[in-house]
Amino acid sequence: MFTFQDLRMLLSFAGAVVIIVxxxxxxxxxxxxxxxxxxxxxxxVLFGTGWAISGGCPAIPIVQVAGGYLPALVTIVGVTVGIRLCRWANARYFHLDRGSCGL
Incomplete structure (x- = not known):
């Protein structure tokens, strides 16, 4: 999707936007x-960057690990570390209201 060589995912997103409109x-x-x-x-920006680096959405590594592809554990660790870093940075520097997502 990011290199525009295969437009299936892009067209799926565009189709979803058309349906909701x-x-x-x-x-x-x-x-x-x-x-x-x-x-x-x-x-x-952070979510998109992580998605681009890992090559997939955050749910894919869980499926990969269940299928026996253990290198996906690195992505799961990265997601976990990223969440913890975000919480730490928000508590220390930004103090943004997390609303209903503030678990």
Whole structure:
């Protein structure tokens, strides 16, 4: 997807966007753009960077380990370390409200 050599995933995402736009139009749901939470942009950048480095979404390594592909444990460790680093950095430096996701 990231090299645009295979467009299946990109078209899947585009199809999902089209479907939700149609559903919102049919249900007459209107959302006014509000203030973006301060953690959305850096969180999205970090998530996307991790996704690009590991080559897949965070759920894939769990399936790979279940299938016997043990090198995927490195990705799981990376996800765990990243979550802990994010929590530590937020508590120490950023103090962003995590809302309902603040487990």
């Amino acid at each position: 149609c559903a919102f139009a049919l249900l007459r749901i209107r959302r006014t753009p509000g203030r973006i939470h301060a953690g959305v942009i850096p969180g999205a």
